[in-house]
Amino acid sequence: MAVIAVWKCDRDGTMFDTKKEAEEHDKMLELAANITSLIEQHVDIDEKASESIGLILAKRREKLAVACKGKPEVLLEAEEEESTEKAENSDGNKVTNLAANA
Secondary structure (H helix, E strand, O other): OOOOOOEEOOOOOOEEOOHHHHHHHHHHHHHHHHHHHHHHHHOOOOHHHHHHHHHHHHHOHHHHHHHHOOOOOHHHHHHHHHHHHHHHOOOOOOOOOOOOOO
């Protein structure tokens, strides 16, 4: 029997194949939480809506940075990529499923 290491994100319990992926996901969730707090401090908005906005912005942080530097059209490109990504990985789990007798 082989031992396979996986990393679990403390914030949401998501499992990853590599420590690097887990740390990147954790940093994204931390950014989302901070964006959510900022939004809630300055806008009278539902908590669930502010969390959704925080996650959207955190997941697109690189494209958001490019947009802030003068290329706002890149934010719309993110929608197309996300739709493709969701179709490819519909279960949302980053860990490869293993067969018991493989």
